[in-house]
């Protein structure tokens with residue numbers, strides 16, 4: 001179906017992005033057919049044994065999965081000193097340590113991976129509309145740049161999440177968005193009736209990644225909408241709190257740099 005995405009299992013329990021595989025990044029994002037993903041809470045890992053087996057097949061060590069208490073902000077936490085577990089409150093998680101899997105949990109929100117394939121640095125971000133208003137995807141890029149990454153060598157990917165087709169919002173969302181991005185918010189929205197807009201979180205975050213220095217042609221987005229595909233994903237909008245998807249990535253063993 002979509003060349004930007006590769007599904008694994010029958011029915012598919014996980015997916016990977018060939019563009020990230022080509023750069024050596026270990027990663028996977030689960031589908032609704034992956035059992036064993038619990039709510040992320042301290043201190044117990046939300047990755048139960050059934051899900052752990054699926055992550056392990058992608059070269060991700062489930063015992064070391066590091067995650068955040070996600071709070072819909074733009075706060076950054078480092079995971080380097082951890083052997084797995086909760087890194088604290090925040091929505092951007094960063095590491096320079098090989099084989100340490102970082103995870104974000106979503107159901108409609110965007111899971112964004114930003115990867116420096118040259119010098120092996122990695123950040124994952126959890127971004128919904130609040131995180132978009134607060135600039136979480138730009139914060140992920142800036143955190144990597146502060147580590148020494150050159151933004152033009154970064155690669156970013158947006159995993160399946162709610163698309164502009166299905167994300168209708170009202171003034172409590174639009175007003176803070178317009179206040180934060182006065183010159184840009186209209187490009188990310190389409191009027192959908194009195195006091196209603198269709199919001200394109202993909203475009204908003206692609207724009208923020210570019211504004212932070214990531215080249216547009218190094219942003220991968222298979223544009224697969226979680227609300228359009230209840231056969232594959234969980235959607236908070238469509239079904240409420242039924243379940244979660246986990247997107248997990250880890251740097252390969254140090255020194256496997258690719259161009």
Ligand SMILES: [Zn+2]
Pocket residue numbers: 162163164165166225226227228
């Ligand atoms: Zn949709």
